[in-house]
Amino acid sequence: xxxxxxxxxxxxxxxxxxxxxxxxxxxxxxxxxxxxxxxxxxxxxxxxxxxxxxxxxxxxxxxxxxxxxxxxxxxxxxxxxxxxxxxxxxxxxxxxxxxxxxxxxxxxxxxxxxxxxxxxxxxxxxxxxxxxxxxxxxxxxxxxxxxxxxxxxxxxxxxxxxxxxxxxxxxxxxxxxxxxxxxxxxxxxxxxxxxxxxxxxxxxxxxxxxxxxxxxxxxxxxxxxxxxxxxxxxxxxxxxxxxxxxxxxxxxxxxxxxxxxxxxxxxxxxxxxxxxxxxxxxxxxxxxxxxxxxxxxxxx
Amino acid sequence: xxxxxxxxxxxxxxxxxxxxxxxxxxxxxxxxxxxxxxxxxxxxxxxxxxxxxxxxxxxxxxxxxxxxxxxxxxxxxxxxxxxxxxxxxxxxxxxxxxxxxxxxxxxxxxxxxxxxxxxxxxxxxxxxxxxxxxxxxxxxxxxxxxxxxxxxxxxxxxxxxxxxxxxxxxxxxxxxxxxxxxxxxxxxxxxxxxxxxxxxxxxxxxxxxxxxxxxxxxxxxxxxxxxxxxxxxxxxxxxxxxxxxxxxxxxxxxxxxxxxxxxxxxxxxxxxxxxxxxxxxxxxxxxxxxxxxxxxxxxxxxxxxxxxxxxxxxxxxxxxxxxxxxxxxxxxxxxxxxxxxxxxxxxxxxxxxxxxxxxxxxxxxxxxxxxxxxxxxxxxxxxxxxxxxxxxxxxxxxxxxxxxxxxxxxxxxxxxx
Numbered sequence: 001x002x003x004x005x006x007x008x009x010x011x012x013x014x015x016x017x018x019x020x021x022x023x024x025x026x027x028x029x030x031x032x033x034x035x036x037x038x039x040x041x042x043x044x045x046x047x048x049x050x051x052x053x054x055x056x057x058x059x060x061x062x063x064x065x066x067x068x069x070x071x072x073x074x075x076x077x078x079x080x081x082x083x084x085x086x087x088x089x090x091x092x093x094x095x096x097x098x099x100x101x102x103x104x105x106x107x108x109x110x111x112x113x114x115x116x117x118x119x120x121x122x123x124x125x126x127x128x129x130x131x132x133x134x135x136x137x138x139x140x141x142x143x144x145x146x147x148x149x150x151x152x153x154x155x156x157x158x159x160x161x162x163x164x165x166x167x168x169x170x171x172x173x174x175x176x177x178x179x180x181x182x183x184x185x186x187x188x189x190x191x192x193x194x195x196x197x198x199x200x201x202x203x204x205x206x207x208x209x210x211x212x213x214x215x216x217x218x219x220x221x222x223x224x225x226x227x228x229x230x231x232x233x234x235x236x237x238x239x240x241x242x243x244x245x246x247x248x249x250x251x252x253x254x255x256x257x258x259x260x261x262x263x264x265x266x267x268x269x270x271x272x273x274x275x276x277x278x279x280x281x282x283x284x285x286x287x288x289x290x291x292x293x294x295x296x297x298x299x300x
Numbered sequence: 301x302x303x304x305x306x307x308x309x310x311x312x313x314x315x316x317x318x319x320x321x322x323x324x325x326x327x328x329x330x331x332x333x334x335x336x337x338x339x340x341x342x343x344x345x346x347x348x349x350x351x352x353x354x355x356x357x358x359x360x361x362x363x364x365x366x367x368x369x370x371x372x373x374x375x376x377x378x379x380x381x382x383x384x385x386x387x388x389x390x391x392x393x394x395x396x397x398x399x400x401x402x403x404x405x406x407x408x409x410x411x412x413x414x415x416x417x418x419x420x421x422x423x424x425x426x427x428x429x430x431x432x433x434x435x436x437x438x439x440x441x442x443x444x445x446x447x448x449x450x451x452x453x454x455x456x457x458x459x460x461x462x463x464x465x466x467x468x469x470x471x472x473x474x475x476x477x478x479x480x481x482x483x484x485x486x487x488x489x490x491x492x493x494x495x496x497x498x499x500x501x502x503x504x505x506x507x508x509x510x511x512x513x514x515x516x517x518x519x520x521x522x523x524x525x526x527x528x529x530x531x532x533x534x535x536x537x538x539x540x541x542x543x544x545x546x547x548x549x550x551x552x553x554x555x556x557x558x559x560x561x562x563x564x565x566x567x568x569x570x571x572x573x574x575x576x577x578x579x580x581x582x583x584x585x586x587x588x589x590x591x592x593x594x595x596x597x598x599x600x601x602x603x604x605x606x607x608x609x610x611x612x613x614x615x616x617x618x619x620x621x622x623x624x625x626x627x628x629x630x631x632x633x634x635x636x637x638x639x640x641x642x643x644x645x646x647x648x649x650x651x652x653x654x655x656x657x658x659x660x661x662x663x664x665x666x667x668x669x670x671x672x673x674x675x676x677x678x679x680x681x682x683x684x685x686x687x688x689x690x691x692x693x694x695x696x697x698x699x700x701x702x703x704x705x706x707x708x709x710x711x712x713x714x715x716x717x
Contacts, residue, residue: 049401049683049685050379050398050401050402051379051382051383051401051402051405051407052383064717068689069692069696069710070692130551134548135547135548136546136547136548137548154547156550156551157492157547157548157549157550157551159699159700241551242550242551243493243494243551244494245492245493245494245550245551245695245699246492246550246551246699247695247696247697247698247699247700248692248695248696249699249700259688260685260688261376262372262373262375262376262379263372263684263688264684264685264687264688265379265398265401265683265684265685266684266685269685
């Protein structure tokens with residue numbers, strides 16, 4: 001008797017209308033994402049140039065990819081960019097969320113102002129910061145005109161600092177979103193807990209680090225996931241701000257892939273790059289998702 | 301735009317009416333319809349492409365304009381539409397190896413009938429012809445010849461710096477750049493983007509290295525030529541120019557660099573002849589306000605950067621007729637003159653009177669008469685992939701002090717694949 005019930009349960013679950021409603025989305029995910037991934041994987045094993053071909057060349061494209069200075073430099077830039085972007089957005093976003101949460105007068109207006117940059121595209125963000133950071137037009141020129149002729153702020157045109165200029169601009173753009181997510185988390189914390197901590201005489205910084213931040217765990221994880229995907233696909237801000245320059249100083253993997261996909265008519269090499277990126281992301285995210293899933297199951 | 305489409309409707313109605321009057325409706329040929337995909341979207345460019353559309357209409361065709369900003373984007377759209385089975389009637393490409401894959405895959409119609417009737421092989425420069433004619437068949441109709449490595453200078457800036465004569469050699473040019481620097485001007489107005497760095501490199505390669513080295517590097521990809529002391533000298537001269545750009549150069553657009561010449565803040569720019577449109581829109585004249593140097597010395601080469609329409613195969617049985625009419629129209633003498641004067645290029649035909657063109661274009665037409673001075677653009681010899689790999693090395697070297705021997709090795713590696 002019990003075994004019959006156990007066997008029927010999955011069937012009943014499968015007939016649940018909610019699953020039917022999700023079916024189109026699930027199909028789209030499988031066909032579009034998985035299908036595209038498999039297609040890229042296949043193309044990356046061929047010698048395709050302008051058009052997809054079926055002449056399999058094994059791993060030759062991957063060998064060429066990892067012998068390419070620009071690709072290696074792009075990976076290195078992404079390794080510098082991603083942690084700084086993530087840390088910067090989370091830290092700034094958290095501070096902004098605390099500021100807005102203090103129920104100051106005009107909190108709503110502040111929230112709109114901080115969230116506003118996120119409504120801008122990366123291209124618009126990039127252009128604004130390109131002007132601000134241009135040594136002949138922007139901040140450097142303005143400060144010099146105020147009477148500090150030795151002032152230097154030329155990251156954008158400096159080989160060694162161009163990537164940090166992009167970090168700066170994209171943090172400005174992304175911090176607002178983190179603020180909105182964390183603010184929602186903060187509003188969900190029971191005020192009684194904070195009151196109890198105050199009664200116990202716990203210092204303010206300790207309340208933040210030992211109570212508030214741990215309780216915001218899921219909000220932080222969500223924000224970090226969104227930021228990480230944005231970091232990996234970083235493309236438009238680079239195109240708008242530096243075009244990968246000066247020289248190849250601020251090249252990133254997504255730009256390498258896009259350039260080879262179209263302008264350089266090398267579908268196979270671009271697909272090899274895309275496949276490497278996809279596998280890296282999966283390898284990074286899989287343990288994270290596994291740990292989260294385990295934690296949820298343990299709690300249940 | 302509504303006015304234009306109304307005109308198309310009126311014209312096609314007129315043509316249909318004519319057909320009805322002349323013959324039985326069943327056999328009346330519809331007017332050839334050509335959807336033309338191109339990237340000519342700036343003010344001067346769209347004025348130029350309008351002359352082609354007008355010529356096509358006058359020849360009895362219907363021109364459907366599909367303009368996409370950005371040459372790379374436009375070519376990407378053309379490629380994906382061809383691969384997806386919905387090709388435009390004609391698509392603009394650079395006369396280069398960009399469409400060689402399409403020819404090899406059998407995706408293009410030839411226009412041999414037009415090319416042979418009009419004797420293209422007699423009046424097209426050989427370097428241009430070689431990109432269009434593959435295995436004896438003509439796969440594209442050329443529309444313009446640009447020269448990417450002109451040296452432009454502002455006469456006002458030269459006067460201010462006390463430079464009396466036009467530079468005739470690299471030694472003269474460096475002396476002029478030094479004087480401009482001493483006068484507090486920007487000596488070299490340069491847009492630090494990879495393709496613009498590449499243009500400066502090609503100017504140095506063609507003038508300092510000469511036509512022979514140019515071909516051994518770009519056409520033959522000869523490792524010995526790349527390792528030679530002559531090529532080393534070219535790379536050193538190229539890098540020496542970097543000392544004359546201003547701090548705002550990285551990332552600058554080419555037309556912003558030209559604006560520095562127009563306002564007299566900078567002396568020299570090395571760029572293609574499309575900059576004439578910028579000077580023209582600022583009411584500046586060639587020879588009066590600015591000077592143009594095609595190259596140094598009486599044997600200096602003229603680099604031919606052609607634009608051409610390709611004609612994809614399609615399911616539409618009427619397409620070849622529309623394509624052949626287009627090929628004949630855009631290469632006709634009258635269309636070539638009207639187009640070139642607006643585009644800033646020179647005509648693809650050597651057999652027409654170019655005296656109505658501007659001073660720099662006439663200079664170019666004169667040089668082109670000597671066949672030995674005609675050189676193909678880098679894209680005519682290299683695949684887009686090889687060309688891009690070399691551009692990566694060059695832009696890196698332009699921006700960063702590097703050992704020249706290493707750069708020579710990197711270029712050899714970029715051109716090997």
